[in-house]
Amino acid sequence: MFQSLISYVEDIKERNHSSGAALVIIKDNKVVLEHYSGYHSNAANSLPIYESSQFNIASARKSYLGLCVAYALYEGKIKSLDDLAVEYFDAYDTNLLGKTTIRDLVTHSHGLHEIDGVMFREFPPGENWAYRGINIVMMTELINKLYGKSFPEFLKERVFHPLGMKETFWHTEPNEKLVQVVDDPNAPATYKLGQTIDGMESNLHTSAREFAQWGNMHLNKGMQIVPEEVIQLATQAHNPFYKNKDLPQNGLFWYVQDTPAIRSEIGEKVPKGSYQILGITGPTLLVVPEYNLVVAKMYNKRYNYGGSNYLHYLREFSNLVADTFRRF
Incomplete structure (x- = not known):
């Protein structure tokens, strides 16, 4: 019954020149599918993708940062999502931040942008949606400051170690388990490794099975390791009220399905x-509480979904998942 999902994953891999792919599905807390194909890079004699292969998941690390923000709210280090950002960020232009709130920063509704080191405002806070990197940098800085350690180290202590996760972390040196990233199909793949593990850089690697386990921990309200209230904070919609109903809804960096929206990456089904x-x-990680389901899908190709078409492919796959498991 999973052949349509496997075929879709393989078709996208071939069309977008990813050298490897993986698909792991957890249903009712049981792994019901593990699919691995391809190689760690596009070089000859590269290692095949296997269950311990660790993919660079780039900005999917936002969900890991989001859990730390949820902890900070739960533990009172951040008093409220509606607190003004100027109360927490001393190094930024207070006039530019203006009435930007923590809520705006974690739901991509902040309106801030940065190009060539110059920060500016694109729209008033809370009035629109745009994916930019500056809010990720800001919230990473804040969590690291609030806890006196990098948020990866925080997660290692609070979550990864208690859950027994050994294939998830920020890497600064190559090793044989790490999958390289294809930028150009006609050029050799390369390792994407940051210089530090402070969470500022996109060097988080994880296996497909631990990516799925991360989703399953959220699905199961923390598995008595993370407080249930922390999970609820991370995964419920927090975005401000948008006049434009086409804009996506967000939790603490997660995309959340509320009322289906045209610009959401989650399909209407x-x-x-x-x-x-x-x-x-x-990489994509989809959690569907109604079906008690987690689907983790991995590739190693930048712009894997074809630039402006990426929403189409994401929505199409999630709709295929919904069609498959509605009958399960």
């Missing part, structure tokens, strides 16, 4: 209350 995260290298 996916049940309300589901949530998803993705990265530019091709």
Whole structure:
């Protein structure tokens, strides 16, 4: 019954020149599918993708940062999502931040942008939606400051170690388990490794099975390791009220299915209350509480979904998942 999902994953891999792919599905807390194909890079004699292969998940790391923001709210280090950003960020222009709130920063509704080191405002806070990197940098800085350690180290202590996760972390040196990233199909793939593990850089690697486990931990309200309230904070919609109903809804960086929206990366067939995260290298993690389901899909090609067409492919796959498991 999973052949349509496997075929879709393989078709996208071939069309977009990803050298490897993986698909792991957890249903009712049981792994019901593991599919691995291709190689760690596009070089000859590259290692094949296997269960311990660790993909660079790029900005899908936002869901990991989001959990830390949820902890900070739960533990009172951030008093409220509606607190003004100027109360927490001393190094930024207070006039530029203006009435920007923490809520705006975690739901991509902040209106800030940065090009060549110059920060500016694109739209008033809370009035529109745009995916930019500056809010990720800002919230990473804040969590690292609030806890006196990097958020990856925080997660290692609070979540990864208690869950027994050994294939998830920020890497600064290559090793044989790491999957390289294809930028140009006609050029050799390369390792995307940051210089530090402070979470500022997109060097988080994880296996497909631990990516799925990350989703399943959220699905199961923390598995008595993370407080249930923290999970609820991370995965419920927090975006401000948008006049434009086509804009996506967000939790703490997760995309959340509320009322289906044209600009959402989640297809309209996916049940309300589901949530998803993705990265530019091709990983997507979809959690569907109504079906007690987690689907983790991996690639290693930047711009894997074809530039402006990426929403189409994401929505199409999530709709295919919904069609498959509605009958399960």
